[in-house]
Amino acid sequence: MKNENLYALIEARLPRDPAAACIETADGLVYSWRDLHFASARIAGWLASLNLPRDARVLVQVEKSPEALMLYLATLRAGLVYVPLNTAYLQAELEYFFGDAQPSVVVCTPAREREFAALAGAAGSSHVQTLGERRDGSLLEAAAPFADSFPTVPRAAGDLAAILYTSGTTGRSKGAMLSHGNLASNALVLDEFWGFKEEREAGGHDVLLHALPLFHVHGLFVASHAALLAGAQMIFLPKFDPKQVLRYLPRSTVMMGVPTYYTRLLAEPSFDRHVCRNMRLFISGSAPLLAETFEEFRRRSGHTILERYGMSETIMLTSNPYFGTPRDRIGGTVGVPLPGVAVRVVRDDGSRCATGEIGNVQVRGPNVFSGYWRMPEKTAEEFTADGFFRTGDVGHFGPSNPEERKPANYLTLVGRSKDLIISGGYNVYPKEIEGYIDEMAGVVESAVIGLPHPDFGEAVAAVVVAQAGAAVDGDAIIAKLKAKIANFKVPKRVWVVSDLPRNTMGKVQKNLLRERYRDAFARSTT
Numbered sequence: 001m002k003n004e005n006l007y008a009l010i011e012a013r014l015p016r017d018p019a020a021a022c023i024e025t026a027d028g029l030v031y032s033w034r035d036l037h038f039a040s041a042r043i044a045g046w047l048a049s050l051n052l053p054r055d056a057r058v059l060v061q062v063e064k065s066p067e068a069l070m071l072y073l074a075t076l077r078a079g080l081v082y083v084p085l086n087t088a089y090l091q092a093e094l095e096y097f098f099g100d101a102q103p104s105v106v107v108c109t110p111a112r113e114r115e116f117a118a119l120a121g122a123a124g125s126s127h128v129q130t131l132g133e134r135r136d137g138s139l140l141e142a143a144a145p146f147a148d149s150f151p152t153v154p155r156a157a158g159d160l161a162a163i164l165y166t167s168g169t170t171g172r173s174k175g176a177m178l179s180h181g182n183l184a185s186n187a188l189v190l191d192e193f194w195g196f197k198e199e200r201e202a203g204g205h206d207v208l209l210h211a212l213p214l215f216h217v218h219g220l221f222v223a224s225h226a227a228l229l230a231g232a233q234m235i236f237l238p239k240f241d242p243k244q245v246l247r248y249l250p251r252s253t254v255m256m257g258v259p260t261y262y263t264r265l266l267a268e269p270s271f272d273r274h275v276c277r278n279m280r281l282f283i284s285g286s287a288p289l290l291a292e293t294f295e296e297f298r299r300r301s302g303h304t305i306l307e308r309y310g311m312s313e314t315i316m317l318t319s320n321p322y323f324g325t326p327r328d329r330i331g332g333t334v335g336v337p338l339p340g341v342a343v344r345v346v347r348d349d350g351s352r353c354a355t356g357e358i359g360n361v362q363v364r365g366p367n368v369f370s371g372y373w374r375m376p377e378k379t380a381e382e383f384t385a386d387g388f389f390r391t392g393d394v395g396h397f398g399p400s401n402p403e404e405r406k407p408a409n410y411l412t413l414v415g416r417s418k419d420l421i422i423s424g425g426y427n428v429y430p431k432e433i434e435g436y437i438d439e440m441a442g443v444v445e446s447a448v449i450g451l452p453h454p455d456f457g458e459a460v461a462a463v464v465v466a467q468a469g470a471a472v473d474g475d476a477i478i479a480k481l482k483a484k485i486a487n488f489k490v491p492k493r494v495w496v497v498s499d500l501p502r503n504t505m506g507k508v509q510k511n512l513l514r515e516r517y518r519d520a521f522a523r524s525t526t
């Protein structure tokens with residue numbers, strides 16, 4: 001029977017020349033495909049030596065490095081389940097992930113070893129290793145004695161490969177369970193849809209400029225899988241630094257990023273057509289790309305950004321086309337459903353919307369996850385009887401008015417049915433932050449909102465009601481939150497007010513608050 005482990009597919013596609021460059025780092029190190037294959041075999045050998053049960057979780061919170069990618073590949077090879085965590089998460093958040101995922105293996109940065117050992121102890125995880133950014137830490141030492149070959153553990157398409165935590169509307173994060181088949185099907189579709197296959201078959205050599213974090217769908221799956229299946233070289237930057245990106249762009253052919261990357265590049269005076277001379281594709285996702293960024297980018301670089309749409313639960317759903325003319329990439333839309341992916345827009349009663357009519361976006365296909373980890377009820381709520389996942393996004397197919405030049409199969413997102421803020425490509429659910437603020441001394445209640453921000457697209461802000469006579473200070477609230485939760489979730493501004501606007505039903509009118517404070521970050525970049 002065919003081994004449907006994603007790594008079996010990657011292995012089958014390894015370039016013929018194993019000495020060819022696979023990853024180049026900003027420190028000037030070059031890893032070959034052989035290095036990647038051998039080192040991930042050693043880590044897989046170590047994981048296998050632990051004799052863990054099927055579906056054992058490997059929970060990882062490390063900085064970006066080639067070895068972090070090898071650890072992910074090793075987990076696939078050993079048939080275990082990879083659980084990556086944002087490096088910004090702090091104690092309170094980590095406790096939840098440990099309790100929920102109950103990992104058998106934990107890998108953290110050397111600096112946080114003690115903290116993780118305590119968390120692991122409490123959660124009953126027996127194996128804690130460390131991995132630093134420069135090949136330091138205990139993991140590589142533990143893996144060193146193992147062979148540089150490892151037979152990839154057989155897995156079926158439906159077997160669990162990874163759990164990705166997404167913020168939850170109720171404040172609790174949910175673990176989206178993605179299978180080997182989910183990951184492989186999406187990677188294979190994108191290989192063709194975004195022209196990697198054509199480039200390869202024409203004898204070209206794609207070079208992917210990889211500046212995304214390695215713990216989300218975007219950087220870990222979409223970007224890395226594309227390069228791994230294409231045999232393309234990756235330039236691996238530890239984070240998005242526009243100056244560094246400008247240095248590597250002339251040698252690159254493809255870049256993927258969130259809109260903030262593109263606005264930051266446009267803020268660099270030296271960003272021009274010459275710098276992009278070898279590029280064939282810029283892709284944007286994870287947050288809405290503003291029309292002005294789309295247009296200005298085209299003017300400055302001569303390239304039309306390809307905007308696509310995805311989620312942790314579904315990986316990629318729709319994309320603007322790569323083939324055709326640049327005019328086929330329509331700004332403000334997220335393009336057409338990817339091959340094999342069914343996307344529909346429906347009314348609240350489940351009936352199909354007409355072209356141009358706004359409704360709820362739902363999706364079904366081999367890319368769609370099987371459910372939330374240990375949350376059968378939540379999973380059941382999010383799927384329709386005929387197997388479509390309710391994305392929580394609101395949109396329409398085709399033009400919503402006669403002036404719009406949008407074909408009927410192009411999807412435009414106009415909002416979300418769930419209360420969600422997307423800041424710099426990271427999702428933040430107000431309910432979670434309100435929970436932390438409301439438990440602070442002197443606070444009666446709070447409303448967390450997203451406001452337009454020139455750098456992050458949207459920024460988190462909070463409006464807080466204090467108890468009469470209590471000395472509640474916005475800056476103090478921010479400082480307390482910074483010590484407790486991931487920095488991107490911390491409100492950039494807090495206003496203390498006497499009460500919140502409510503409708504006749506008593507519900508807080510966040511739209512009025514968003515209106516009142518809409519210009520708060522108008523020219524700010526912090």
Ligand code: MCA
Nearest residue numbers: 216217218240260285286310311312423424425426487488
């Ligand atoms: C950093 N800060 C932020 C954010 N990132 N504030 C709001 N939103 C953010 N996203 C704050 C920090 O709290 C800190 O504040 C200050 O900015 C500097 O932090 P630093 O880490 O130096 O920031 P940075 O390196 O400039 O990072 C900004 C960034 C980064 C490059 C835009 O957030 C980023 O790489 N975002 C990409 C996210 C991503 O990969 N999303 C994909 C999710 P202070 O100084 O006050 O502490 S996957 C997904 O959504 C789906 C499936 C999909 O379709 O792709």
